[in-house]
Amino acid sequence: GEDGDQSAFGGELTSAFDEILEQKSAIGEPAAGSKTGSQNLQKRREHGGFKAVTQSQTISLIFHLVRNQPFGVRFLEVPDPEPDGTLVVTHVANWSPLSRTATGFPGIFAGDVITSVWGRRCGNLHLQELLWQARVSGGPLELAIKLRPALFDCEVEFEGAEALGVVVAVREGVGNKLEIQTLLEEGAIPAWNEVNYMSRVVAGDWILAVNDCIGSASELLVLMQQLKTAQRRLKLRVESHPPLANRA
Numbered sequence: 001g002e003d004g005d006q007s008a009f010g011g012e013l014t015s016a017f018d019e020i021l022e023q024k025s026a027i028g029e030p031a032a033g034s035k036t037g038s039q040n041l042q043k044r045r046e047h048g049g050f051k052a053v054t055q056s057q058t059i060s061l062i063f064h065l066v067r068n069q070p071f072g073v074r075f076l077e078v079p080d081p082e083p084d085g086t087l088v089v090t091h092v093a094n095w096s097p098l099s100r101t102a103t104g105f106p107g108i109f110a111g112d113v114i115t116s117v118w119g120r121r122c123g124n125l126h127l128q129e130l131l132w133q134a135r136v137s138g139g140p141l142e143l144a145i146k147l148r149p150a151l152f153d154c155e156v157e158f159e160g161a162e163a164l165g166v167v168v169a170v171r172e173g174v175g176n177k178l179e180i181q182t183l184l185e186e187g188a189i190p191a192w193n194e195v196n197y198m199s200r201v202v203a204g205d206w207i208l209a210v211n212d213c214i215g216s217a218s219e220l221l222v223l224m225q226q227l228k229t230a231q232r233r234l235k236l237r238v239e240s241h242p243p244l245a246n247r248a
Contacts, residue, residue, distance in 0.1 A: 067138030072096030084123020156188035204241035
């Protein structure tokens with residue numbers, strides 16, 4: 001389906017390939033007949049209406065590489081676990097040989113953490129060396145991937161005129177959650193991602209609740225703007241994309 005209302009909680013958009021994208025429009029009006037703002041939202045604390053934040057899990061994936069074929073993947077070196085850190089996936093091109101396993105199942109996604117190559121657990125520099133060797137040699141490649149939790153909370157505070165740093169949209173046919181379409185280079189959520197590498201927010205994720213409130217997607221959209229201005233703090237319940245059922 002096509003997108004409905006869209007909102008850019010930030011400035012100009014830049015893609016992973018530094019192409020300037022069209023700036024998204026301002027928030028549209030809520031659906032006809034719905035109440036605006038938080039009037040029609042339900043307040044449900046964690047024990048009352050939401051599943052607990054789920055734990056992350058690790059899966060093993062096997063790929064088949066063509067010799068010297070580019071990976072089309074971007075990694076972020078993170079310092080944890082000490083002392084040597086690990087690698088977090090930040091971008092996967094559609095044509096990447098790591099986007100699909102050797103048997104055609106979903107491969108790696110932004111937000112995944114590479115924990116080992118062929119069973120060898122080591123720091124981020126050594127992991128990069130092993131990946132480079134696999135690319136040059138071609139053939140099978142086994143990766144252990146630590147997945148993000150299926151559900152997690154992203155809590156951010158704003159300083160001055162800081163933007164949230166995402167583009168969200170009301171997706172047609174999906175009435176009770178907001179889709180995160182794009183992450184901008186700067187803002188509160190990109191800043192969150194820099195220090196919360198196991199619960200990074202990525203494009204394709206869904207916002208299920210805002211400050212423990214649930215409601216229609218249009219209502220959540222309006223509430224995000226209201227709270228950003230009034231309270232300078234947002235707690236977002238995020239559903240990871242893709243669903244774990246499609247991967248594990």
